[in-house]
Amino acid sequence: MIAPEVLAKYLGRGEDALALAKRAVEEVDKTAVCRAVEATARLVRKDGRLFAENTVLEFRGSDIARLLEGSDAVYYFCATIGVGTDRLIERLKLTDLTLAYAVDLCAGLWVDAYCDELEEKQRERLKENGRTLTRRFSCGYGDMPLSSQGAFIEALKADKFLGIRLTEGGMMIPSKTVSAVAGIGFAEKKAERRCDVCVKRGSCEGGFCGD
Amino acid sequence: MIDFSGKIILDGATGSLLTERSGAPAGYRLERLNIEDPETVFSVHRDYVDAGSNVIYTNTFGANPLKLGDDTAKIVRAATEIARKAAGDRAYVALDIGPLGKLIGEGGISFDEAYENYAAIMCAANDATDLIAIETMTDIADARIALLAAKENSSLPVMLSMSFEAGGRSAFGTDVESFARIISGMGVSAIGINCSLGPMEMLPMAKKLVESTPLPVFIKPNAGMPRFENGRTVYDIGIGEFCSAMEKIHSLGINILGGCCGTTPDYIRMMNERIKDVAPRPEYKKVRALSCATSTVIVDGMKVVGERINPTGKKLFQKALREGDFDYILAQGIEQSQSGADILDVNVGLNGTDEKANMVRVVEGLQKVVSRPLVIDSSSPEVLEAALRRYNGKALINSVNGKQSSIDAVLPLAKKYGAAVVCLALDENGIPDSIEGRVAIGKRLADECLKAGIAIEDVYVDTLTMAESAQKGSAVCTVGALGEIKKTGAGSILGVSNISFGMPRREDINACFLAMAKEAGLDLAIINPSLVNIKSSDYARDFLLGKEGATDAYIAYAAKTDSVKAEELAPEGAPDMTRAIVGGMGGAARETAERLLKEMPPLDVAAKHIIPALDRVGELYESGKIFLPQLIAAADSAKQAFAALEEKMKEGGIKESDNRFVIATVKGDIHDIGKNIVKAVVSNYGYKVTDLGRDVDHMVVLDAVEKNYPCVLGLSALMTTTAQNMAETIALVREKYPDIPVLVGGAVITPEYAESIGGIYCKDANATVKELKKIFG
Numbered sequence: 001m002i003a004p005e006v007l008a009k010y011l012g013r014g015e016d017a018l019a020l021a022k023r024a025v026e027e028v029d030k031t032a033v034c035r036a037v038e039a040t041a042r043l044v045r046k047d048g049r050l051f052a053e054n055t056v057l058e059f060r061g062s063d064i065a066r067l068l069e070g071s072d073a074v075y076y077f078c079a080t081i082g083v084g085t086d087r088l089i090e091r092l093k094l095t096d097l098t099l100a101y102a103v104d105l106c107a108g109l110w111v112d113a114y115c116d117e118l119e120e121k122q123r124e125r126l127k128e129n130g131r132t133l134t135r136r137f138s139c140g141y142g143d144m145p146l147s148s149q150g151a152f153i154e155a156l157k158a159d160k161f162l163g164i165r166l167t168e169g170g171m172m173i174p175s176k177t178v179s180a181v182a183g184i185g186f187a188e189k190k191a192e193r194r195c196d197v198c199v200k201r202g203s204c205e206g207g208f209c210g211d
Numbered sequence: 212m213i214d215f216s217g218k219i220i221l222d223g224a225t226g227s228l229l230t231e232r233s234g235a236p237a238g239y240r241l242e243r244l245n246i247e248d249p250e251t252v253f254s255v256h257r258d259y260v261d262a263g264s265n266v267i268y269t270n271t272f273g274a275n276p277l278k279l280g281d282d283t284a285k286i287v288r289a290a291t292e293i294a295r296k297a298a299g300d301r302a303y304v305a306l307d308i309g310p311l312g313k314l315i316g317e318g319g320i321s322f323d324e325a326y327e328n329y330a331a332i333m334c335a336a337n338d339a340t341d342l343i344a345i346e347t348m349t350d351i352a353d354a355r356i357a358l359l360a361a362k363e364n365s366s367l368p369v370m371l372s373m374s375f376e377a378g379g380r381s382a383f384g385t386d387v388e389s390f391a392r393i394i395s396g397m398g399v400s401a402i403g404i405n406c407s408l409g410p411m412e413m414l415p416m417a418k419k420l421v422e423s424t425p426l427p428v429f430i431k432p433n434a435g436m437p438r439f440e441n442g443r444t445v446y447d448i449g450i451g452e453f454c455s456a457m458e459k460i461h462s463l464g465i466n467i468l469g470g471c472c473g474t475t476p477d478y479i480r481m482m483n484e485r486i487k488d489v490a491p492r493p494e495y496k497k498v499r500a501l502s503c504a505t506s507t508v509i510v511d512g513m514k515v516v517g518e519r520i521n522p523t524g525k526k527l528f529q530k531a532l533r534e535g536d537f538d539y540i541l542a543q544g545i546e547q548s549q550s551g552a553d554i555l556d557v558n559v560g561l562n563g564t565d566e567k568a569n570m571v572r573v574v575e576g577l578q579k580v581v582s583r584p585l586v587i588d589s590s591s592p593e594v595l596e597a598a599l600r601r602y603n604g605k606a607l608i609n610s611v612n613g614k615q616s617s618i619d620a621v622l623p624l625a626k627k628y629g630a631a632v633v634c635l636a637l638d639e640n641g642i643p644d645s646i647e648g649r650v651a652i653g654k655r656l657a658d659e660c661l662k663a664g665i666a667i668e669d670v671y672v673d674t675l676t677m678a679e680s681a682q683k684g685s686a687v688c689t690v691g692a693l694g695e696i697k698k699t700g701a702g703s704i705l706g707v708s709n710i711s712f713g714m715p716r717r718e719d720i721n722a723c724f725l726a727m728a729k730e731a732g733l734d735l736a737i738i739n740p741s742l743v744n745i746k747s748s749d750y751a752r753d754f755l756l757g758k759e760g761a762t763d764a765y766i767a768y769a770a771k772t773d774s775v776k777a778e779e780l781a782p783e784g785a786p787d788m789t790r791a792i793v794g795g796m797g798g799a800a801r802e803t804a805e806r807l808l809k810e811m812p813p814l815d816v817a818a819k820h821i822i823p824a825l826d827r828v829g830e831l832y833e834s835g836k837i838f839l840p841q842l843i844a845a846a847d848s849a850k851q852a853f854a855a856l857e858e859k860m861k862e863g864g865i866k867e868s869d870n871r872f873v874i875a876t877v878k879g880d881i882h883d884i885g886k887n888i889v890k891a892v893v894s895n896y897g898y899k900v901t902d903l904g905r906d907v908d909h910m911v912v913l914d915a916v917e918k919n920y921p922c923v924l925g926l927s928a929l930m931t932t933t934a935q936n937m938a939e940t941i942a943l944v945r946e947k948y949p950d951i952p953v954l955v956g957g958a959v960i961t962p963e964y965a966e967s968i969g970g971i972y973c974k975d976a977n978a979t980v981k982e983l984k985k986i987f988g
Binding site for chain 2: 055056089094104140151161
């Protein structure tokens with residue numbers, strides 16, 4: 001659940017924004033069905049490449065390699081709020097573009113919040129064994145290619161268990177779906193801002209993604 | 212030949228067992244083991260046969276050209292040979308077909324590509340198995356295409372199962388009942404549910420499925436949902452628990468049972484031992500039903516068929532069809548479903564337009580935005596078939612009539628695609644004037660349907676509504692024939708509004724006629740949904756019953772009530788345009804425009820009132836006093852004011868602006884909300900916007916530029932992968948039009964990237980308007 005006040009911050013100030021945010025939150029609450037497939041695996045380093053053990057999943061790119069420095073295992077998952085919200089947005093685009101915009105934003109925050117929840121639960125579980133979890137990282141962040149998305153889906157059978165499909169452009173459907181990996185280790189890692197690996201770095205006017 | 216009415220024990224999981232026995236990594240294409248490690252594949256099949264499976268599925272779940280490329284045929288053939296060898300004469304072999312794993316439709320692969328991929332599997336297997344098992348489908352589109360490919364490329368019986376989540380819907384939103392209604396009519400031998408859930412969670416769904424289909428049902432649950440821990444896949448439901456739940460499923464009259472992910476030969480063995488006999492199935496209750504992918508309408512009382520997706524007599528609709536403004540048409544569907552239509556009629560026949568292409572586009576579009584079954588309405592069998600092929604539902608075909616040519620062309624389509632059909636009570640000799648004449652044709656058509664294999668509950672006879680004003684007695688004849696038809700067991704359908712043609716206050720007459728037809732047992736009323744709740748008047752009833760003097764009395768009544776209504780609606784003190792638009796009040800903006808149009812020409816209303824209002828909105832937005840939602844709301848309001856102007860201009864023959872802007876979200880990208888905002892804002896400034904939609908191929912963009920040149924092109928992209936398509940589109944267009952200005956935007960586009968691909972960066976809708984002003988002057 002996203003607080004309307006949080007969504008309103010992205011929509012603008014004033015009572016209008018809050019009223020709109022409330023409607024958007026209500027709509028998303030009616031349609032979102034949060035589901036996920038999660039996995040843990042040992043991290044295998046081979047010829048300078050990184051893999052989740054016993055899977056086809058390779059973590060490519062220097063940015064993810066930096067995040068996983070010091071990790072000996074990984075936690076990876078695919079999470080979605082389902083196809084109902086996509087249908088809602090499609091419908092609203094034809095009847096109420098204002099609400100469509102707000103619902104689209106809200107749905108994005110919704111799946112992110114769900115991922116935060118999954119990540120936090122995993123962090124708590126690991127903590128009991130004296131282990132730590134880095135923040136999560138997704139395909140398309142920094143130089144981790146979007147084309148890795150397919151391997152996440154295959155390794156987690158997310159197509160079978162969550163019904164996730166890829167578009168030709170590598171986007172996951174339902175559109176509010178996230179696949180991500182985080183490193184499991186023994187030491188707390190200094191947090192990096194998400195902006196450091198963002199493609200809009202330098203031209204962003206700020207504030208959008210929350211960082 | 213396999214007997215689906217008896218007890219059949221299917222196999223259990225193939226994939227999870229193969230992973231365990233072969234040591235293949237998670238995500239590996241296990242179908243490759245048919246070539247690389249055939250002994251292991253054989254051992255899995257053999258163990259299931261030893262455990263008592265009467266049917267084993269080949270190891271071909273993901274064996275399709277999209278996943279295995281050119282190796283597909285070789286792998287499929289190897290799989291069938293291994294399974295055949297393991298089955299011997301102890302079990303049947305089913306060619307296993309899983310989903311393609313790609314999105315079908317916008318942004319993904321096309322219907323035809325999906326079909327070709329499925330057909331390639333059938334062709335590779337070349338009927339070397341005993342049957343085909345299409346399974347684990349989550350998208351009903353996928354399921355239907357696989358089934359069509361099976362029926363058209365093989366003569367084997369087909370079993371088809373989908374996967375549902377705990378809420379009773381597939382990941383793509385299909386519910387169990389709709390799945391049953393849609394697939395049961397399409398020629399499968401058995402229908403089932405597999406994967407995703409454990410047997411206890413599947414129990415209520417199994418019950419629903421048995422109630423919703425006359426066909427044999429099969430259930431193949433998981434041993435629970437998997438957990439992936441330290442590289443191992445773990446399932447929680449043990450053998451005893453699994454088998455106890457399967458006994459409960461069996462007691463519903465379900466005699467075809469197996470297991471999916473996480474189950475092993477031990478599960479199958481114990482299940483086979485525990486389930487001995489054939490459980491009796493409760494009698495299937497026949498109902499009239501129509502479905503779309505996400506809901507089913509049971510016609511157990513009068514249901515409303517929305518009639519507004521039809522160009523006849525509607526200028527704006529015709530314009531939308533000619534200009535390819537599908538958003539307008541889809542919005543009509545949404546509005547009708549929101550105002551009470553249970554089902555939507557779709558007719559896009561208009562001279563000078565490509566009816567087949569438009570029908571497919573509208574049917575595909577409506578499926579994404581409304582959850583209502585569709586009536587496919589066309590006089591062309593070719594158009595009907597194109598729509599039925601793509602429609603992910605159980606449709607109603609509108610229509611067949613008593614002419615032999617119509618019967619021969621339409622009924623096989625209804626049978627093949629599992630659709631219901633409207634039978635018009637007319638033939639080579641036209642429309643009979645008598646009740647008896649219409650009933651005779653209706654009955655003959657119902658018989659023809661039965662002969663063609665269409666169930667009586669899928670037949671709806673239309674006894675044809677004719678204008679009462681043109682021929683006295685029409686209403687009585689239509690309703691009388693309807694009553695007779697209902698006695699035969701067939702359903703009934705009527706277009707309602709034709710009855711009042713040529714009369715004042717038509718809604719009164721329509722409402723009354725509707726009430727009469729409902730009393731006679733009308734099942735489906737094709738009507739404007741908002742009419743359903745209008746109370747019919749005695750004046751209208753007397754008119755329709757053909758009483759002496761009733762026509763004059765009705766006209767006098769209509770004249771009186773109409774004048775009262777006009778007075779009530781007279782506008783007073785409307786707010787000015789800026790207040791209306793800045794406040795996002797669409798209705799007020801339109802009213803203000805209409806008032807101003809009485810005082811000045813349309814272009815003045817635009818220049819002196821609407822544009823300044825929009826400029827004010829722009830200023831407020833730029834200065835941070837209003838925000839994007841208000842900007843969009845203002846643009847939407849202005850659109851309504853412009854709609855009033857547009858209508859006036861058409862009356863007066865004034866030309867629209869000729870400053871053209873062609874806009875598209877590039878190929879591969881389906882995230883178009885930003886583009887839609889740009890379109891809404893820009894069109895209010897009077898630019899003629901051609902919106903090509905999203906996931907637009909380079910060539911389609913080039914064609915549109917050719918049609919509109921000189922024009923400005925606008926492209927948007929959300930993803931880094933599709934930004935490349937933006938560059939390619941620009942390069943292609945510039946080959947032919949080197950000087951065309953191209954405005955680009957979208958989440959991943961930066962000013963530097965824009966410049967590098969020859970585009971002008973626009974950060975939002977306002978920036979786009981500014982650039983257009985610069986270009987057009």
